Amino acid sequence: MPHTIQRRxxxxxxAAITACGILPTAVRGAWANEKLRTAHVGxxxxxxxxxxxxxxxQQVEVAALCDVDADRLNQAHAKHKGAKTFRDFRELxxxxxxxxxxxxxxxPDHTHAPAAMSALNLGKPVxxxxxxxxxxFEARQLRxxxxxxxxxxxxxIQVHSSGPYLRAVAMIQSGVIGKVSRVYxxxxxxxxxxxxxxxxxxxxxANLAWNLWLGTASERPFTPGVYHPGNWRKLIDFGTGxxxxxxxxxxxxxxxxxxxxxxxxxxxxxxxxxxxxxxxKNIVExxxxxxxxxxxxxxxxxxxxxxxxxxxxxxxxxxxIKLPSQGSLFxxxxxxxxxxxxxxxxxxxxxxxxxxxxxSVKSENHYHQWVNAxxxxxxxxxxFSYAGPLTEAxxxxxxxxxxxxxTLTWDAEKLQVTNEPAANKLLKxxxxxxxxxxxx
Numbered sequence: 001m002p003h004t005i006q007r008r009x010x011x012x013x014x015a016a017i018t019a020c021g022i023l024p025t026a027v028r029g030a031w032a033n034e035k036l037r038t039a040h041v042g043x044x045x046x047x048x049x050x051x052x053x054x055x056x057x058q059q060v061e062v063a064a065l066c067d068v069d070a071d072r073l074n075q076a077h078a079k080h081k082g083a084k085t086f087r088d089f090r091e092l093x094x095x096x097x098x099x100x101x102x103x104x105x106x107x108p109d110h111t112h113a114p115a116a117m118s119a120l121n122l123g124k125p126v127x128x129x130x131x132x133x134x135x136x137f138e139a140r141q142l143r144x145x146x147x148x149x150x151x152x153x154x155x156x157i158q159v160h161s162s163g164p165y166l167r168a169v170a171m172i173q174s175g176v177i178g179k180v181s182r183v184y185x186x187x188x189x190x191x192x193x194x195x196x197x198x199x200x201x202x203x204x205x206a207n208l209a210w211n212l213w214l215g216t217a218s219e220r221p222f223t224p225g226v227y228h229p230g231n232w233r234k235l236i237d238f239g240t241g242x243x244x245x246x247x248x249x250x251x252x253x254x255x256x257x258x259x260x261x262x263x264x265x266x267x268x269x270x271x272x273x274x275x276x277x278x279x280x281k282n283i284v285e286x287x288x289x290x291x292x293x294x295x296x297x298x299x300x301x302x303x304x305x306x307x308x309x310x311x312x313x314x315x316x317x318x319x320x321i322k323l324p325s326q327g328s329l330f331x332x333x334x335x336x337x338x339x340x341x342x343x344x345x346x347x348x349x350x351x352x353x354x355x356x357x358x359x360s361v362k363s364e365n366h367y368h369q370w371v372n373a374x375x376x377x378x379x380x381x382x383x384f385s386y387a388g389p390l391t392e393a394x395x396x397x398x399x400x401x402x403x404x405x406x407t408l409t410w411d412a413e414k415l416q417v418t419n420e421p422a423a424n425k426l427l428k429x430x431x432x433x434x435x436x437x438x439x440x
Contacts, residue, residue: 034059056368066086068209068212069209070206070209088212089115101125104127110232114216114435120149125153128156131391132391137428139395152373153387160253163361171347171358180333182300183328188304188309190281191241193231198223241401244394260298263393265407266284266396281307302397324340
């Protein structure tokens, strides 16, 4: 039967974590050893891919595996028999704090920050899947703690290190289309749910530790086919919709290429909030302050679900152009760049750029880049210092979904919406008792 940690055990675990936390030098010394001992929180779905990719580095030793789903945990353990297994990441950190060097977090969105911050509190480097967090406040806190502790971190936006995306960034920063005034980005995926509450409930399957899966979220009965294993992205308490799922990948290259900071405003076009799921179709328009690669201000428009992709004529492209189902478009003073997800960029008008030769860049292994940084060799390209602000901007759009048609004005320094007090209540959630984490 699933073991749920009791309050007395949790306090003991917290004491163990605190004790480990006072030995940063001993823990950090392990990074330069021949093997990097990794712990993996979430080993099914994307977590299985993350485990496979991280462990493919010849200097990685998988020391611990954790998943609330016993079936997924057993499958992962069959491939890494030397690793110790856990259902609760708090127990993993309490027992293995001095036996692991780095942590990979590949859970549903609502558990990203609790697991990642618990690892950071122990002085462990973290690789965390995208989006970095479920709440805006969590993204800010993870960044601040990671920077303060100077830990190697990486967000799981693997395409960030791919050749097409690296090349697109270099092209924009070379000035090939001039200063950029507008960015359009889109995904045809529908990680939304426009229906109401779920009336049909049943006991969770024996393999699932339901209380641990809920984690910081409020208690509720299990509904088959809704939460685990796949549809949690659609629900506001657990996922971040299409914007959080695919937006973070597709926002990444324009955000990096243009060296954007925090948006000034965000406004959505979508249905009224239901309190249950994210919208099934959604348009978000941001205004960003200018940078050296943009005009005085930059307008960024996102489309998802049945709003995506937009019509070529709406983007001032030739009508015969077939837009990819996912991608972005940069509108510059001297031309336009179309960047499909994940494929090579195309420049318009074609005649002007017929003889253009894009810069040569080399793809990198995003996972191995992080492992090497943990071992003291090089740096990561999507550390929390980058991923945190990107995620904050993205999640402001998720918040704006609850106020359709209203332009939210954003004060990034104060971490607050200045013209809609109700929106500020959505920047940070109260964690369920027993699942609190220091720093969040």
